[in-house]
Amino acid sequence: MNIQTIMVIGAGQMGSGIAQVCAMAGYSVYLHDLKEEFVEKGMNIVHKNLSRQVEKGRMTEEEKGAVLDRLTASTELKNAEKCDLIIEAVVENMEVKTNLFKILDEFAPEHAILASNTSSLPITEIAAATKRPEKVIGMHFMNPVPVMKLVEIIRGLQTADEVYETIEAVSRKLSKVPVEVNDFPGFISNRILMPMINEAIFAVYEGVATPEAVDEIMKLGMNHPMGPLTLADFIGLDTCLYIMETLHEGFGDDKYRPCPLLRKYVKAGWLGKKSGKGFYDYQAN
Ligand SMILES: CC(=O)CC(=O)SCCNC(=O)CCNC(=O)[C@H](O)C(C)(C)COP(=O)(O)OP(=O)(O)OC[C@H]1O[C@@H](n2cnc3c(N)ncnc32)[C@H](O)[C@@H]1OP(=O)(O)O
Ligand SMILES: NC(=O)C1=CN([C@@H]2O[C@H](COP(=O)(O)OP(=O)(O)OC[C@H]3O[C@@H](n4cnc5c(N)ncnc54)[C@H](OP(=O)(O)O)[C@@H]3O)[C@@H](O)[C@H]2O)C=CC1
Numbered sequence: 001m002n003i004q005t006i007m008v009i010g011a012g013q014m015g016s017g018i019a020q021v022c023a024m025a026g027y028s029v030y031l032h033d034l035k036e037e038f039v040e041k042g043m044n045i046v047h048k049n050l051s052r053q054v055e056k057g058r059m060t061e062e063e064k065g066a067v068l069d070r071l072t073a074s075t076e077l078k079n080a081e082k083c084d085l086i087i088e089a090v091v092e093n094m095e096v097k098t099n100l101f102k103i104l105d106e107f108a109p110e111h112a113i114l115a116s117n118t119s120s121l122p123i124t125e126i127a128a129a130t131k132r133p134e135k136v137i138g139m140h141f142m143n144p145v146p147v148m149k150l151v152e153i154i155r156g157l158q159t160a161d162e163v164y165e166t167i168e169a170v171s172r173k174l175s176k177v178p179v180e181v182n183d184f185p186g187f188i189s190n191r192i193l194m195p196m197i198n199e200a201i202f203a204v205y206e207g208v209a210t211p212e213a214v215d216e217i218m219k220l221g222m223n224h225p226m227g228p229l230t231l232a233d234f235i236g237l238d239t240c241l242y243i244m245e246t247l248h249e250g251f252g253d254d255k256y257r258p259c260p261l262l263r264k265y266v267k268a269g270w271l272g273k274k275s276g277k278g279f280y281d282y283q284a285n
Contacts, residue, residue: 001111007032007074009100010090011042013236013266014117015275017145018087020046021174023070030083039073043055046071049146080107082256085170087139089117096256098129102169113163115139119239120186120194122154122247131159133283137167140177140187143187148240152189186243194243197235198259200228204263204279209278229279232262233272241266248255 003226004027008019018044019031020231022265029047033039049261050067053059061066072079080086086104090096097116099218104114114136116126127136138154155164164180171178181187198215209217215227224231232240265271265278 001084001113001162003084003113003166004028005085006030007086008081009033009086009088009104009279010076010117011039012089014141014143014145015024015087015089016042016045016188017049018089018117018141019071019191020049020067020201021145021176022087023067025174026069026070030072030074030079032077034081036073036075036244039075040070043071043073048092063132067128078107080104080112083108083112085113085115085166087115087117092121092239092246093260094121094125095124095169100136101126101129101136104263113137113166113210114137115167115234120190120243122185122250123154127156127158128178134160135163137163138183139167140189142189149177150174150189151178152190153178153180154183155180156183167244186247190243194240195256197228197232197240198244198256198262201259203234204229205259233278233280233282235272235274236274237262237270237278238266260261 006022006027006028008015009032011031018052019029023029029096031039031042031044051062054061055066064206085128088097088100090100101114108114114124115129116138117140123138127133129140130136133156136156137159140152142148152169168178191277203209203214217273218224218227226234229237241258241262244256247256269275270277273282276282
């Protein structure tokens with residue numbers, strides 16, 4: 001299937017990165033969010049990233065301008081009418097995602113693929129909210145999107161082979177490496193990563209070590225680029241909690257119970273880097 005125009009829904013840290021790499025690969029892109037100020041925030045992140053590329057001599061001002069010309073801000077879901085592929089990157093909540101997919105199913109042309117960047121939620125259940133489950137698929141990018149090479153592609157129960165092949169080809173065009181997995185809670189990436197992060201939070205909760213000590217051990221001892229608590233702050237503590245809840249509920253196994261300290265921080269509005277405070281303090285951006 002020929003993909004030319006892409007809509008990315010949710011202009012947060014993931015959506016803005018996805019829109020950037022799609023525009024850089026030559027696609028026409030709508031970056032959509034509920035309010036203009038959110039889209040503007042996402043567009044500013046893209047501007048900043050591209051300017052850094054120009055400063056480093058990896059892109060000319062003209063190339064940067066051409067990428068930005070391919071990006072259009074959107075607050076009207078009706079723009080989905082003009083798209084061949086829609087990539088959803090809104091909050092990790094099943095109700096929000098299924099409501100959105102129901103609407104997209106009405107607006108998007110019949111041939112359009114509806115992809116979700118969900119970190120953990122069942123693609124099959126998201127697909128069931130539409131009348132085109134064969135055209136629904138998981139396209140899971142990693143954070144920060146412009147840097148990380150992986151796209152975990154998740155086949156729902158009814159995802160068509162042609163749809164899988166198209167998303168694999170799009171991922172390669174974005175200079176990413178696609179890896180196929182089946183639809184189980186947390187897929188592979190977060191089934192393995194998130195229990196490690198949760199365990200790191202338990203270690204702090206139980207007073208075994210400070211966040212700094214936990215992170216230093218994993219960085220210097222295991223060669224991880226970021227310690228698990230820095231990474232949790234980077235991902236967003238709300239997203240980490242929602243992923244643990246999906247694993248806990250989906251497998252019905254207490255080994256996935258979210259740490260009470262994680263719940264407490266999220267309830268306090270300590271969401272990590274994006275809110276200015278999590279396990280560490282950050283300057284407001
Ligand atoms: C939750 C989920 O569902 C799935 C997930 O995404 S889990 C999270 C997966 N991601 C990770 O595990 C990231 C782990 N961390 C890292 O790999 C590294 O710390 C990092 C790439 C983020 C930063 O690397 P670093 O060497 O410490 O910092 P730094 O030198 O500043 O950056 C390296 C490069 O990344 C770029 N970069 C860093 N952060 C960036 C961002 N937020 N957006 C765009 N580019 C960024 C820098 O510009 C730099 O680019 P060049 O090499 O081209 O100059
Ligand atoms: N953070 C990460 O490391 C990764 C996250 N993901 C997944 O990507 C998705 C987005 O995460 P992330 O970018 O971190 O989250 P953010 O909180 O940074 O961004 C989410 C954005 O979506 C907007 N939004 C919420 N509901 C709607 C809606 N109904 N329609 C349009 N926009 C909406 C939010 O607006 P508002 O501010 O008003 O809520 C916000 O701008 C989640 O499913 C997450 O699990 C996947 C890989 C990695």
